[in-house]
Amino acid sequence: MRFNNAVFGVLIALFSVAVWVYSGTFPEMPGQSYGPSLFPRLIAAGLFLCGIGLVLDGIRTAATQGLVDFDPWTSDRERVINVLLIPIALLCYIGLSDRIGFLPLTWVLLSALLWRFGARPIWALIIAAITTVFVHILFYQFLHVPLPWGVLEQYAW
Numbered sequence: 001m002r003f004n005n006a007v008f009g010v011l012i013a014l015f016s017v018a019v020w021v022y023s024g025t026f027p028e029m030p031g032q033s034y035g036p037s038l039f040p041r042l043i044a045a046g047l048f049l050c051g052i053g054l055v056l057d058g059i060r061t062a063a064t065q066g067l068v069d070f071d072p073w074t075s076d077r078e079r080v081i082n083v084l085l086i087p088i089a090l091l092c093y094i095g096l097s098d099r100i101g102f103l104p105l106t107w108v109l110l111s112a113l114l115w116r117f118g119a120r121p122i123w124a125l126i127i128a129a130i131t132t133v134f135v136h137i138l139f140y141q142f143l144h145v146p147l148p149w150g151v152l153e154q155y156a157w
Helices: 005-023 038-060 077-100 102-116 121-142 150-155
Strands: none
Touching (some): 005 038, 077 102, 102 121, 102 150
16 A cells, blocks of 8 residues: 555644644743753654655645555455454553453464464464563563563562
């Protein structure tokens, strides 16, 4: 799927306006002629100019390209399902991780995704287990990011 540059240009320009407006709510710094809103507003101005440039380029190429061009794979139901499974898995993790916990939920989600994407079931389970434990150790032990324990709370280390 390919979007015309005008589509992303409008989105970037709208985002930059939101950043500009929101940064105006930052408190002023007493005794200084500039405050914490200066750099976000400079970045917002640059983003706005980039967005306008993309819109102009999109208008220039609109005669040869539509707003959205769909690739051939988008008509294949199985491929579309595969693409949609990633955000669905992320939403499941966001909604269920506090109750179920990082370790069991991530293992189940990774196993299901690996199996769906072509791994043999036993390898999907093994790779998902190794990956889940590795990511947990990396985040929990080394980066000190608290991950939800959920049903394994009594076994937390």
